[in-house]
Amino acid sequence: MPEPILAIDGLNKSFGGLRVTDDVTLSVAAQEIHALIGPNGAGKSTLIGQVMGEIAPDGGRVLLAGRDLARLSQARRVRRGLARTFQVPEVLGEYSARDNVLAALMARPTGRFFFNPRRDSTLAAEADTFLVHAGLEGRGDMRAADLAHGERKLLELAVALATRPRVLLLDEPMAGLGPHESAQMVEVLRGLRGKVAMLLVEHDMPAVFALADRISVLVYGRIIASGTAAEVQADPNVRIAYLGTEDA
Ligand SMILES: Nc1ncnc2c1ncn2[C@@H]1O[C@H](COP(=O)(O)OP(=O)(O)OP(=O)(O)O)[C@@H](O)[C@H]1O
Ligand SMILES: [Mg+2]
Structure with missing residues:
Protein backbone atom coordinates (compact mmCIF):
# COMPACT_ATOMS: atom_id res chain seq x y z
CA MET A 1 0.00 0.00 0.00
CA PRO A 2 1.45 3.43 -0.93
CA GLU A 3 2.29 5.82 1.86
CA PRO A 4 -0.79 7.83 2.87
CA ILE A 5 -0.67 11.57 2.29
CA LEU A 6 -2.11 12.11 5.79
CA ALA A 7 -1.59 9.70 8.67
CA ILE A 8 -3.09 10.19 12.11
CA ASP A 9 -1.40 7.74 14.44
CA GLY A 10 -2.56 6.94 17.98
CA LEU A 11 -3.81 10.46 18.68
CA ASN A 12 -5.14 11.23 22.17
CA LYS A 13 -6.74 14.32 23.67
CA SER A 14 -8.68 14.97 26.87
CA PHE A 15 -10.39 18.12 28.07
CA GLY A 16 -10.30 17.69 31.83
CA GLY A 17 -11.86 14.30 32.44
CA LEU A 18 -13.44 14.14 28.98
CA ARG A 19 -11.55 11.98 26.49
CA VAL A 20 -12.40 13.57 23.13
CA THR A 21 -9.78 11.75 21.03
CA ASP A 22 -9.16 8.19 22.12
CA ASP A 23 -6.23 6.52 20.37
CA VAL A 24 -7.37 7.62 16.91
CA THR A 25 -5.53 6.08 13.98
CA LEU A 26 -6.73 6.99 10.52
CA SER A 27 -5.09 7.54 7.15
CA VAL A 28 -6.02 9.42 4.01
CA ALA A 29 -4.49 8.13 0.79
CA ALA A 30 -3.30 10.53 -1.89
CA GLN A 31 -6.35 11.75 -3.82
CA GLU A 32 -8.73 9.88 -1.54
CA ILE A 33 -11.94 11.36 -0.17
CA HIS A 34 -12.13 9.91 3.33
CA ALA A 35 -15.29 10.76 5.24
CA LEU A 36 -15.35 10.99 9.03
CA ILE A 37 -18.84 10.60 10.42
CA GLY A 38 -20.15 10.35 13.96
CA PRO A 39 -22.77 11.75 16.33
CA ASN A 40 -22.68 15.31 17.73
CA GLY A 41 -19.87 15.69 20.22
CA ALA A 42 -17.98 12.63 18.95
CA GLY A 43 -14.80 14.69 18.58
CA LYS A 44 -14.71 15.30 14.82
CA SER A 45 -13.99 19.04 14.93
CA THR A 46 -11.48 18.55 17.73
CA LEU A 47 -9.67 16.02 15.56
CA ILE A 48 -9.46 18.49 12.66
CA GLY A 49 -8.18 21.12 15.10
CA GLN A 50 -5.39 18.79 16.18
CA VAL A 51 -4.38 17.90 12.63
CA MET A 52 -4.28 21.59 11.76
CA GLY A 53 -2.19 22.52 14.81
CA GLU A 54 -4.87 24.61 16.54
CA ILE A 55 -5.28 22.15 19.42
CA ALA A 56 -2.29 20.37 20.94
CA PRO A 57 -2.84 16.62 21.28
CA ASP A 58 -1.83 14.88 24.52
CA GLY A 59 -0.15 12.11 22.56
CA GLY A 60 0.18 10.49 19.15
CA ARG A 61 1.36 11.77 15.82
CA VAL A 62 0.14 13.48 12.69
CA LEU A 63 2.19 12.89 9.53
CA LEU A 64 1.85 14.68 6.21
CA ALA A 65 3.54 12.76 3.38
CA GLY A 66 5.46 10.83 6.04
CA ARG A 67 6.72 13.89 7.92
CA ASP A 68 5.75 14.42 11.55
CA LEU A 69 3.99 17.75 12.01
CA ALA A 70 4.59 17.94 15.76
CA ARG A 71 5.61 21.41 16.90
CA LEU A 72 4.83 22.94 13.51
CA SER A 73 2.63 26.03 13.67
CA GLN A 74 -0.63 26.23 11.76
CA ALA A 75 1.06 28.52 9.19
CA ARG A 76 3.81 25.98 8.58
CA ARG A 77 1.26 23.19 8.22
CA VAL A 78 -0.51 25.25 5.56
CA ARG A 79 2.80 25.69 3.74
CA ARG A 80 3.34 21.93 3.88
CA GLY A 81 -0.03 21.43 2.21
CA LEU A 82 -2.83 21.30 4.77
CA ALA A 83 -5.92 23.51 4.57
CA ARG A 84 -9.29 23.46 6.28
CA THR A 85 -12.78 24.88 6.29
CA PHE A 86 -14.97 25.44 9.35
CA GLN A 87 -18.35 24.21 10.49
CA VAL A 88 -19.47 27.87 10.62
CA PRO A 89 -17.70 29.54 7.68
CA GLU A 90 -14.81 31.85 8.56
CA VAL A 91 -14.51 34.56 5.95
CA LEU A 92 -13.69 38.27 6.07
CA GLY A 93 -17.23 39.62 5.82
CA ARG A 164 -2.84 24.90 -3.01
CA PRO A 165 -3.35 22.17 -0.42
CA ARG A 166 -2.47 18.51 -0.76
CA VAL A 167 -5.02 17.64 1.91
CA LEU A 168 -8.26 19.50 2.59
CA LEU A 169 -9.91 19.09 6.00
CA LEU A 170 -13.59 19.90 5.54
CA ASP A 171 -15.66 20.38 8.70
CA GLU A 172 -19.27 19.87 7.64
CA PRO A 173 -19.27 21.63 4.28
CA MET A 174 -23.01 20.90 3.90
CA ALA A 175 -24.01 22.30 7.31
CA GLY A 176 -26.92 24.73 6.99
CA LEU A 177 -27.23 24.28 3.22
CA GLY A 178 -30.54 23.79 1.44
CA PRO A 179 -30.99 20.93 -1.04
CA HIS A 180 -29.91 23.00 -4.03
CA GLU A 181 -26.83 24.37 -2.25
CA SER A 182 -25.89 20.90 -0.97
CA ALA A 183 -26.09 19.51 -4.48
CA GLN A 184 -23.84 22.34 -5.68
CA MET A 185 -21.32 21.68 -2.90
CA VAL A 186 -21.27 17.96 -3.77
CA GLU A 187 -20.63 18.87 -7.43
CA VAL A 188 -17.80 21.25 -6.50
CA LEU A 189 -16.15 18.68 -4.22
CA ARG A 190 -16.58 16.00 -6.86
CA GLY A 191 -14.78 18.30 -9.30
CA LEU A 192 -11.81 18.36 -6.91
CA ARG A 193 -11.53 14.58 -6.82
CA GLY A 194 -8.09 13.49 -7.92
CA LYS A 195 -6.65 16.98 -7.41
CA VAL A 196 -6.59 17.06 -3.62
CA ALA A 197 -7.12 14.50 -0.85
CA MET A 198 -9.94 15.22 1.57
CA LEU A 199 -10.89 14.37 5.12
CA LEU A 200 -14.60 15.08 4.95
CA VAL A 201 -16.44 15.52 8.25
CA GLU A 202 -20.13 15.42 7.42
CA HIS A 203 -23.55 14.53 8.83
CA ASP A 204 -25.27 14.60 5.43
CA MET A 205 -25.19 10.91 4.58
CA PRO A 206 -26.34 11.18 0.93
CA ALA A 207 -23.43 13.59 0.39
CA VAL A 208 -21.04 11.22 2.17
CA PHE A 209 -22.19 8.28 0.05
CA ALA A 210 -21.93 10.38 -3.11
CA LEU A 211 -18.35 11.45 -2.38
CA ALA A 212 -16.44 9.17 -0.03
CA ASP A 213 -14.02 6.44 -1.10
CA ARG A 214 -13.79 5.29 2.52
CA ILE A 215 -15.69 6.15 5.66
CA SER A 216 -14.52 6.12 9.28
CA VAL A 217 -16.96 6.30 12.16
CA LEU A 218 -16.02 8.21 15.31
CA VAL A 219 -18.03 7.69 18.51
CA TYR A 220 -16.98 9.17 21.87
CA GLY A 221 -13.54 9.91 20.46
CA ARG A 222 -12.91 6.38 19.19
CA ILE A 223 -12.90 5.07 15.62
CA ILE A 224 -15.36 2.18 15.80
CA ALA A 225 -15.37 1.25 12.10
CA SER A 226 -13.55 2.11 8.91
CA GLY A 227 -14.07 0.91 5.36
CA THR A 228 -16.16 1.31 2.24
CA ALA A 229 -19.74 2.58 2.51
CA ALA A 230 -21.06 -0.99 2.25
CA GLU A 231 -18.67 -2.28 4.92
CA VAL A 232 -19.49 0.52 7.34
CA GLN A 233 -23.24 0.21 6.80
CA ALA A 234 -23.06 -3.51 7.49
CA ASP A 235 -20.97 -3.10 10.65
CA PRO A 236 -22.97 -4.12 13.75
CA ASN A 237 -21.13 -1.61 15.98
CA VAL A 238 -22.14 1.22 13.64
CA ARG A 239 -25.77 0.08 13.68
CA ILE A 240 -25.76 0.04 17.47
CA ALA A 241 -24.04 3.45 17.73
CA TYR A 242 -26.37 5.12 15.25
CA LEU A 243 -29.63 3.29 15.66
CA GLY A 244 -29.39 1.74 19.12
CA THR A 245 -29.94 -1.72 17.75
CA GLU A 246 -27.89 -4.19 15.80
CA ASP A 247 -30.63 -5.37 13.51
CA ALA A 248 -32.30 -2.07 12.61
N1 LIG B 1 -12.06 23.56 24.31
C1 LIG B 1 -12.83 22.61 24.86
N2 LIG B 1 -12.90 22.43 26.19
C2 LIG B 1 -13.66 21.46 26.73
N3 LIG B 1 -14.41 20.61 26.02
C3 LIG B 1 -14.40 20.74 24.68
C4 LIG B 1 -13.62 21.75 24.02
N4 LIG B 1 -13.80 21.63 22.68
C5 LIG B 1 -14.65 20.61 22.52
N5 LIG B 1 -15.02 20.08 23.70
C6 LIG B 1 -15.90 18.92 23.89
O1 LIG B 1 -15.31 17.85 23.19
C7 LIG B 1 -16.33 17.01 22.64
C8 LIG B 1 -16.10 16.87 21.16
O2 LIG B 1 -16.42 18.11 20.53
P1 LIG B 1 -16.32 18.32 18.96
O3 LIG B 1 -16.69 19.74 18.69
O4 LIG B 1 -15.00 17.86 18.47
O5 LIG B 1 -17.45 17.33 18.44
P2 LIG B 1 -17.99 17.10 16.96
O6 LIG B 1 -17.88 15.64 16.66
O7 LIG B 1 -17.33 18.04 16.02
O8 LIG B 1 -19.54 17.46 17.11
P3 LIG B 1 -20.58 18.17 16.08
O9 LIG B 1 -21.02 17.08 15.13
O10 LIG B 1 -21.69 18.62 16.95
O11 LIG B 1 -19.86 19.29 15.40
C9 LIG B 1 -17.66 17.64 23.01
O12 LIG B 1 -18.15 16.99 24.16
C10 LIG B 1 -17.29 19.08 23.31
O13 LIG B 1 -18.18 19.65 24.24
MG1 LIG C 1 -17.98 19.59 14.87
Missing part, protein backbone atom coordinates in the same frame (compact mmCIF):
# COMPACT_ATOMS: atom_id res chain seq x y z
CA GLU A 94 -16.26 43.22 5.06
CA TYR A 95 -14.08 42.19 2.13
CA SER A 96 -15.18 41.13 -1.32
CA ALA A 97 -15.13 37.46 -2.24
CA ARG A 98 -12.13 38.16 -4.51
CA ASP A 99 -10.23 39.95 -1.74
CA ASN A 100 -10.76 36.98 0.58
CA VAL A 101 -9.02 34.78 -1.99
CA LEU A 102 -6.35 37.43 -2.66
CA ALA A 103 -5.45 37.41 1.04
CA ALA A 104 -4.76 33.67 0.83
CA LEU A 105 -2.76 34.07 -2.41
CA MET A 106 -0.63 36.80 -0.85
CA ALA A 107 0.21 34.58 2.11
CA ARG A 108 1.96 32.08 -0.14
CA PRO A 109 5.76 32.10 0.03
CA THR A 110 6.31 33.17 -3.58
CA GLY A 111 9.01 35.77 -3.05
CA ARG A 112 6.70 38.37 -4.59
CA PHE A 113 5.25 41.34 -2.74
CA PHE A 114 2.19 43.40 -3.62
CA PHE A 115 1.62 46.90 -2.28
CA ASN A 116 -1.81 46.75 -3.87
CA PRO A 117 -2.78 43.22 -4.85
CA ARG A 118 -6.03 44.48 -6.42
CA ARG A 119 -4.00 46.25 -9.12
CA ASP A 120 -2.10 43.12 -10.09
CA SER A 121 -4.21 41.71 -12.90
CA THR A 122 -2.42 38.33 -12.86
CA LEU A 123 -3.14 37.89 -9.17
CA ALA A 124 -6.76 39.01 -9.53
CA ALA A 125 -7.24 36.61 -12.45
CA GLU A 126 -5.77 33.81 -10.36
CA ALA A 127 -8.17 34.65 -7.53
CA ASP A 128 -11.08 34.49 -9.97
CA THR A 129 -9.95 31.06 -11.11
CA PHE A 130 -10.30 29.77 -7.55
CA LEU A 131 -13.73 31.39 -7.28
CA VAL A 132 -14.77 29.61 -10.47
CA HIS A 133 -13.45 26.27 -9.15
CA ALA A 134 -15.55 26.80 -6.04
CA GLY A 135 -18.68 27.55 -8.07
CA LEU A 136 -18.64 31.31 -7.41
CA GLU A 137 -18.20 32.63 -10.92
CA GLY A 138 -19.32 36.26 -11.14
CA ARG A 139 -19.41 36.71 -7.35
CA GLY A 140 -15.91 38.20 -6.98
CA ASP A 141 -17.03 41.79 -6.30
CA MET A 142 -19.67 40.90 -3.72
CA ARG A 143 -18.99 41.58 -0.06
CA ALA A 144 -18.53 38.21 1.65
CA ALA A 145 -21.08 39.20 4.30
CA ASP A 146 -23.70 39.74 1.57
CA LEU A 147 -23.25 36.28 0.08
CA ALA A 148 -25.80 33.58 0.89
CA HIS A 149 -24.74 31.12 3.59
CA GLY A 150 -24.02 28.42 1.01
CA GLU A 151 -21.93 30.84 -1.03
CA ARG A 152 -19.90 31.74 2.07
CA LYS A 153 -19.19 28.02 2.53
CA LEU A 154 -18.05 27.90 -1.10
CA LEU A 155 -15.93 31.02 -0.60
CA GLU A 156 -14.23 29.44 2.36
CA LEU A 157 -13.45 26.49 0.11
CA ALA A 158 -12.01 28.84 -2.54
CA VAL A 159 -9.77 30.43 0.11
CA ALA A 160 -8.58 27.00 1.24
CA LEU A 161 -7.90 25.96 -2.36
CA ALA A 162 -5.89 29.14 -2.97
CA THR A 163 -3.26 27.82 -0.55
